[in-house]
Every structure is written in C-alpha cells, then in structure tokens.
Amino acid sequence: MKCPRCGNDNTRVVKTRTKDDAITRQRCCGDCGHQFQTEEKRLSVKVATRRNPVVAHG
Numbered sequence: 038m039k040c041p042r043c044g045n046d047n048t049r050v051v052k053t054r055t056k057d058d059a060i061t062r063q064r065c066c067g068d069c070g071h072q073f074q075t076e077e078k079r080l081s082v083k084v085a086t087r088r089n090p091v092v093a094h095g
C-alpha cells in the first residue's frame with residue numbers, strides 16, 4: 038500500500054475496523070508520517086454467517 042502523499046511503499050497499519058461488508062484500515066507512512074485510511078470489501082461475510090446444506094453437484 039503506497040502513501041498517497043509521498044508515494045512511499047513503507048506504510049504500516051495502525052488500526053483495523055471491521056464493518057458489515059468492509060474492513061477499514063488506518064495506515065501510517067513510515068517515511069513522512071502521513072496517516073490515511075483504506076477500505077477493503079469483505080466478500081466472504083455471507084458465506085460465514087449462512088450455512089448451506091451440502092448439495093451434490095450436477
């Protein structure tokens with residue numbers, strides 16, 4: 038993950054927050070100290086909460 042201010046690749050995660058369908062991460066640049074947020078969509082959240090019975094394929 039690159040810093041949006043200086044473009045440095047040396048960033049670390051300060052905080053992670055999970056929402057229903059996304060993960061928000063607070064990141065800090067190791068070079069200029071700029072803090073920024075990134076958001077990732079969670080794709081497998083519905084699979085984890087709903088258990089489907091095993092259905093034979095075909």
Ligand SMILES: [Zn+2]
Pocket residue numbers: 040041042043044045066067068069070071
């Ligand atoms: Zn930076």
